[in-house]
Amino acid sequence: MSEILSPADVEKAGQSIALLQAGLNQVLLDQGLVVERVTTAILARGHILLEGLPGLGKTELCKGLARLLSLPFKRIQFTPDLLPGDITGTCVLSGDARELTFREGPLFASVVLADEINRSSPKTQSALLEAMQEASVTVLGTTYPLPRPFFVLATQNPIELEGTYPLPEAQLDRFLFRIQVPAVGARTMAKLLTERVRGAPPSATPVLDAATLDGIFAAVDRVHLPGPVADFVGRLVEATHPGAAGASENVRRFVRYGASPRAALAFAAASRALALAKGKPNVGFDEVKEIALPVLGHRLVMGYEASLDKISAEQLVREIIEHVPEVVRG
Amino acid sequence: MSETEVHEMTMGRARIRTVGRRLNMEMALAALVGPVWAFVAAGALWRFAVQRWVPAVLAMFALIALAMTWALIRKRLLSESQAAIITDRRANAGGLLLTRLEIPVGDWEPALRDKVVRLTPPPIAIGRPALAIVAATIFLVVAMAIPLPAPRGKPANAAAATRVEHLVEQLAVAAKEEPVETNLKTELERLREELKDGKFDATDWEAADSLSRELDRKADEAAAELAKADEAARQLEQAMAKAQAGDRLDRERDELERALMQLSDGQASTPREALDQALKNGGPSDELPSSNDLKNGESKSAGAKNTDAKSGGKPSRAELDALKRAIAARQDRLAQSFGQNDGPRLAKQSKGESKRSSSPSEREGASVREPGDGNGDVGQAGRELSGSAAHGPGGDTKILSGDRAEIDPEKLKLAASPKGHGGEGTELWGLAAADPKRHAGGGPAPSHPQGLAGHESPANREGVALPRNKTLIQRYFDPHP
Numbered sequence: 185m186s187e188i189l190s191p192a193d194v195e196k197a198g199q200s201i202a203l204l205q206a207g208l209n210q211v212l213l214d215q216g217l218v219v220e221r222v223t224t225a226i227l228a229r230g231h232i233l234l235e236g237l238p239g240l241g242k243t244e245l246c247k248g249l250a251r252l253l254s255l256p257f258k259r260i261q262f263t264p265d266l267l268p269g270d271i272t273g274t275c276v277l278s279g280d281a282r283e284l285t286f287r288e289g290p291l292f293a294s295v296v297l298a299d300e301i302n303r304s305s306p307k308t309q310s311a312l313l314e315a316m317q318e319a320s321v322t323v324l325g326t327t328y329p330l331p332r333p334f335f336v337l338a339t340q341n342p343i344e345l346e347g348t349y350p351l352p353e354a355q356l357d358r359f360l361f362r363i364q365v366p367a368v369g370a371r372t373m374a375k376l377l378t379e380r381v382r383g384a385p386p387s388a389t390p391v392l393d394a395a396t397l398d399g400i401f402a403a404v405d406r407v408h409l410p411g412p413v414a415d416f417v418g419r420l421v422e423a424t425h426p427g428a429a430g431a432s433e434n435v436r437r438f439v440r441y442g443a444s445p446r447a448a449l450a451f452a453a454a455s456r457a458l459a460l461a462k463g464k465p466n467v468g469f470d471e472v473k474e475i476a477l478p479v480l481g482h483r484l485v486m487g488y489e490a491s492l493d494k495i496s497a498e499q500l501v502r503e504i505i506e507h508v509p510e511v512v513r514g
Numbered sequence: 515m516s517e518t519e520v521h522e523m524t525m526g527r528a529r530i531r532t533v534g535r536r537l538n539m540e541m542a543l544a545a546l547v548g549p550v551w552a553f554v555a556a557g558a559l560w561r562f563a564v565q566r567w568v569p570a571v572l573a574m575f576a577l578i579a580l581a582m583t584w585a586l587i588r589k590r591l592l593s594e595s596q597a598a599i600i601t602d603r604r605a606n607a608g609g610l611l612l613t614r615l616e617i618p619v620g621d622w623e624p625a626l627r628d629k630v631v632r633l634t635p636p637p638i639a640i641g642r643p644a645l646a647i648v649a650a651t652i653f654l655v656v657a658m659a660i661p662l663p664a665p666r667g668k669p670a671n672a673a674a675a676t677r678v679e680h681l682v683e684q685l686a687v688a689a690k691e692e693p694v695e696t697n698l699k700t701e702l703e704r705l706r707e708e709l710k711d712g713k714f715d716a717t718d719w720e721a722a723d724s725l726s727r728e729l730d731r732k733a734d735e736a737a738a739e740l741a742k743a744d745e746a747a748r749q750l751e752q753a754m755a756k757a758q759a760g761d762r763l764d765r766e767r768d769e770l771e772r773a774l775m776q777l778s779d780g781q782a783s784t785p786r787e788a789l790d791q792a793l794k795n796g797g798p799s800d801e802l803p804s805s806n807d808l809k810n811g812e813s814k815s816a817g818a819k820n821t822d823a824k825s826g827g828k829p830s831r832a833e834l835d836a837l838k839r840a841i842a843a844r845q846d847r848l849a850q851s852f853g854q855n856d857g858p859r860l861a862k863q864s865k866g867e868s869k870r871s872s873s874p875s876e877r878e879g880a881s882v883r884e885p886g887d888g889n890g891d892v893g894q895a896g897r898e899l900s901g902s903a904a905h906g907p908g909g910d911t912k913i914l915s916g917d918r919a920e921i922d923p924e925k926l927k928l929a930a931s932p933k934g935h936g937g938e939g940t941e942l943w944g945l946a947a948a949d950p951k952r953h954a955g956g957g958p959a960p961s962h963p964q965g966l967a968g969h970e971s972p973a974n975r976e977g978v979a980l981p982r983n984k985t986l987i988q989r990y991f992d993p994h995p
Contacts, residue, residue: 188613191621410612412599459609465622468602468609511599513590 189406189465197403198463201227203391204252205461211248211385212241214372220461221363221478222249222337227404227457230360230450231316231336233301233351233482238341240365244385246297246337253397254390255294256331262304264347268311272321273328286323291315294331298338302348309355312336316358333397353441353485360450361475362482364498400460407456408466416510417451417472423504424484432507434500438490443483450479469510477501526614527594529630533604534597538587540638545586547646553579554650558657565662566712604636605629674714677722678705684729691736701725763834770837777844789840 189197201223208219218234222245225232234242243259250257260271273289290296291312301309314320319334320327338359340351356362368376376383392400422428424442426435435442455471462471477498484497553575560575561568592600595615602611607629613619619626681702688694705722708714774788 188617188619188622408613408617410609410616412595412612413609464608464610465619466609466613468607468612469599470608510603511592511596513592513596 187406188408189403189460191465193403193406194460194463194465197400197460200392200396200400201461207252207388207391208245208248211388212245213375214368215241215245215365218245218363218365221361221475224454224457224461224475225361225363225478226253226335227400227461228360228450228453229333229335229401230453231358232338233356233359233362234337234339234365235342235362236339236365237343237367240367242339242365243297243299246295246339248385248388249335249337250295251388252391253295254393255333255335255397257295257297258290258293259297259299260290261299262301262308264303264305266304266308268308269323271308272311272315272323275324284324286326286328288328289321291321292328292330294333295335295337298336300340301338302340302351304349306349306352309349309351313354313358316355333401356482357444357446359482360454361478363478404453404457404460407459407464409452409456410466412510413455413467413469413472414452416469416508417448417455419508419512420472420476420480420504421445421448421451423508424480424500430508432503434495434503438487438493438495438500439484440487441485443480447479447483451475454479473505476505480504526611526626526630529633530594530598530601530611530615533601533633533636534592534594536635536638537592537597537600540640540643541590541592542583542587543640543643543647545590546583547643547650549579549582549586550647550650552582554654554657557654561657561662562660568658600636601630601633605633671709671712671714674709674718674722677719677726678702678709681705681722681725681729684726684733688729688732688736691733694732698725698728763831767834767837770834770841773841774837774844777841777848789837 204226205219205223208222209216212219222232226249234245236242247257247259260266269289271289271291273287273292275284275286277283278285298312301312314322315330315334316336319330319332321330322328336359340348380386419430421443423430423432424435424439424447425431426437426439426442428435428442431439451472452467454475455467458471458475459465459467464471480501481497484500486495486497486500490496490500556575557568557572560571564571595612598612598615602609605611607626610619610622610626611630614623614626685694685698685702701721702725705714705718705725708718771788775784777788
């Protein structure tokens with residue numbers, strides 16, 4: 185039985201997290217929820233799929249995060265002619281030795297921005313699978329570990345569908361969160377105009393070093409997940425399957441495939457990180473419900489009826505959260 | 515784990531149990547309403563409909579209601595972990611209470627204790643279920659307090675009732691024949707009581723069968739005795755018929771003797787003398803009884819008379835025939851002495867009638883007929899011998915009636931009426947049979963003690979005279995009424 189986090193540990197981690205969130209809020213104005221979820225995903229060591237219209241600051245958010253964490257950052261602009269070797273790296277003849285040496289690709293960074301990831305071919309997209317899951321790259325039979333921590337922050341434009349390749353389900357499942365970046369209001373834009381020069385964010389100073397970040401990661405792992413809450417997580421994931429006994433009528437009708445067990449793992453990790461960010465030594469039902477939408481939203485494979493009836497995955501996830509009770513009698 | 519932690523954990527668990535009990539009570543009360551009302555309604559219906567074994571049935575219904583309630587709430591009862599979730603949510607502990615149930619929370623305990631102490635038990639809505647249960651209880655009390663209607667008289671077991679009624683009828687029939695034993699009556703009464711109480715079971719059916727067999731046996735015995743009595747009565751009747759036949763022979767002999775006495779013209783004082791006289795006056799020896807026969811018969815008759823009262827002896831048929839032949843001979847002799855031609859015929863007729871008469875009744879009506887007439891003892895023979903008016907031109911015709919009437923075409927011919935009967939003979943015609951011509955030797959019989967009325971003609975005595983015959987007779991004897 186592991187010891188629960190002490191209030192001091194929680195407070196210390198909370199302060200670091202607060203610094204990180206404060207820095208991100210400086211980068212991305214009036215997007216508190218996005219910042220919170222990005223922070224949670226980072227604390228849970230998960231990858232993030234940012235989805236929103238162009239010009240909302242998604243790329244700046246990624247760059248700001250890398251600066252705040254003082255982690256190596258690389259950006260990959262996904263284009264249709266991008267090849268897997270372009271992102272993973274490839275072996276080249278080096279100098280006079282006439283030996284093949286591996287030249288690391290842009291994936292070899294702690295924070296990788298995969299900008300407009302849906303514009304590359306599925307072959308290139310699939311090059312990220314190993315990196316995202318195993319934090320390693322295999323080229324010509326040789327596996328090269330990626331630096332730790334390793335985060336992939338991808339962006340995609342939901343309206344420019346021409347010339348794009350939808351992400352495969354396996355790829356989507358590897359993202360911890362899919363975060364919708366909403367449009368900002370007039371006040372935010374006015375602030376952007378008055379407080380920034382040419383919209384450039386202020387130069388962020390690192391708030392966390394690697395050791396601190398590792399400490400936070402360890403603290404996240406020590407956040408206790410009670411049995412009833414874990415049971416609730418399991419029932420939530422189960423309720424996304426149309427063939428499950430507790431599935432709602434809409435899930436049976438509109439969902440083709442539900443979430444995988446990886447979703448439950450994502451639930452646990454994200455809820456722990458969120459609880460720690462809230463200053464709690466344990467996970468509660470509220471944290472699970474709070475992260476359910478970004479965890480499950482991109483993991484449901486919707487049927488054609490959903491598109492006909494304009495039923496989104498987010499709507500179904502909200503329905504599932506309301507449908508699944510915390511306490512099951514009988 | 516320190517003592518404080520143990521205390522804190524105990525306190526937390528106590529709060530969890532409190533919350534669980536309250537919630538379970540609320541759920542149980544809500545689930546109890548239906549079964550309780552079902553129990554109350556069923557109990558009341560049972561009491562009013564069946565009216566028996568009410569306490570036992572109520573207890574059984576109560577158990578069933580409790581079982582139904584338990585079946586309803588069993589899967590809905592809150593476990594401790596479920597109560598802990600609710601308690602954690604109500605205490606706004608954010609899962610810390612759940613965590614403490616699994617691992618020690620250490621420094622988080624004071625904060626958790628504060629939250630648990632401030633915890634208010636969840637509100638439970640027990641007002642309506644409790645009110646419904648109280649109403650059901652009142653309903654049950656009222657239903658139990660209402661006086662029961664009189665139990666129905668209709669027996670529960672119709673077949674048993676029919677059987678008992680049949681036994682009652684059997685017993686009544688048997689009682690008419692002979693007194694019924696007391697134990698049978700007692701058994702039947704017991705069966706009726708069992709039927710009335712609704713306890714008529716297989717044993718009672720067997721008892722009823724046994725009682726029925728016993729009554730059938732008694733009925734058979736009574737029927738056998740009745741058959742015996744019928745046989746004895748029949749034998750007695752036959753014996754009495756034989757005795758009556760003997761008496762009839764006695765009466766016939768007396769009549770014959772009396773007739774013989776009268777034919778003796780008062781010269782004989784006893785039947786014996788009359789018979790001797792008849793023998794002495796002679797006659798065809800073949801028609802008269804021999805002296806020995808008569809003597810034997812007389813002696814037998816005298817002996818019989820002497821012993822009739824004592825031994826009941828009867829005259830023989832031969833004796834009676836001898837007397838009849840003596841009477842016939844006497845009549846023939848008298849007819850010859852009066853010069854009548856009809857005498858032998860009448861004698862022969864009388865003898866023929868005697869011969870034709872095979873049955874005692876016929877013989878009684880033909881030859882020795884008028885003992886009851888008082889003055890007409892001589893009867894037909896005497897009147898015809900006295901030369902009374904003959905009917906019709908033949909003179910020997912007599913008016914017959916009944917099955918002996920004959921239609922003579924000669925008598926139905928029309929002929930002119932004689933003078934004095936309607937003017938010239940050529941002018942008034944009438945039936946030839948109605949000619950009142952007086953035949954030779956005819957005339958009213960002066961010796962007849964009393965004249966015969968028209969309807970008392972000899973022919974009429976043979977049977978009932980037809981109306982037309984009566985009219986003819988009346989017009990003959992009284993042409994000017």
